[in-house]
Amino acid sequence: MQLIDNRYYIQNVDVLSLCEQFGTPLYVYDAEKMQSQVETLQNAFASVKMKIKYACKALNNISVLKLFKHYGTGLDTVSIQEVHLGLKAGFEPQEIIFTPNCVSFEEIQEAVSLGVVINIDNISILEQFGHIYGSSVPCCIRFNPHILAGGNHKISTGHIDSKFGISVLQSRHLLRVIKTYNIRVTGLHMHTGSDIVDADVFLQGANILFDLAPDFPDLEFMDFGSGFKVAYKEGDITTDIEDLGKKLSTAFQKFCRNYGKELELWFEPGKFLVSEAGVLLVKTNVIKTTPATVFVGVNSGLNHLIRPMMYDAYHEIVNVSNPFAPQRVYTVVGYICETDTFGWDRKLNEVRENDILAIKNAGAYGFTMSSQYNARTRPAEVLIFEGEPYLIRKAETLDDILKNQVEINFEQIVQNLQEI
């Protein structure tokens, strides 16, 4: 979002005019930003065979998936439904990696039948896999390298208490199962969490996979997952992708020489590709002064963006309607009957009722984590591509809330019972 003269724009599209055209609350995504993030990663890893698998749980609207297909990425999926969405969006099965956790074996079998790359993160699942497919279907192994990484405990997955991955400490057992069933392992994977700032954490994890690799002669790729940290406010520390590219590419090339084969290097970024590309536009319903603060109450809440409440995530907020007014201190809250604070003690240009606020970094884990709590409908989504806004999801209506509900006529039932 850029301030030009006295209006905010995304690309060349006026943000306030978007609100007039599509209503609020509204999710708006900037395709140009997504593309530049793809390119940043590609440029940093230009010296190796790097493949991006967009982690679509961050934002899985079918048009966004098609956009990433257009930008040449593959897809990382965590449910069979995401696999189906990816195929519907036009991805080839072999461009999709399926990394489920604690799903039924039937779901894995369905994914096998669809031809996608299967990532296995549990020895008991691997045994079932080997029993049924033997060496006929290749798979990738998700390791837990037990690296402490990432923002807070809720988004860190590499620690010893984590449910994700097969512990590196279990590798002897793992190899026994692989050998017994003659399983063909074509990839090694790790994903240690989100909001990792330090390139050395990735290198530490990579070294663990490199050390394991000699036991797996059929490797075609190594997947280092994701966890790149993005900026949530001006001056924030982020993962230095260029630095990571230099260090990890060098280490990877050296590893490939020792391994005797040039493997592909995969990443599965979600947040990195879409977080900063999205804003949630909301309208100010009320200004409410209490003894403690001045609340700005907006027409959205944890039903549309739960990250601030769930992870204490920081989302910058901007008053789009009143850019040059003096700043005052506000607490921005939602309209849900539950404490749903978007931000405490935020300096905003003076907010008036009906002003439009933009909540930034709303591209990742915004809409996809939304709900109909309080019987509220989910907002519309708009994608700005080549300077034009495209509606990619209509706002829900009451019909959507009632859609799968079944109404029971209790009077009729009781009357029928009495007649018997």
Ligand SMILES: *Cc1c(COP(=O)(O)O)cnc(C)c1O
């Ligand atoms: C969630 C997830 C990702 C994406 O993580 P980000 O922090 O959004 O980049 C990648 N891989 C797997 C297996 C995931 O579960």
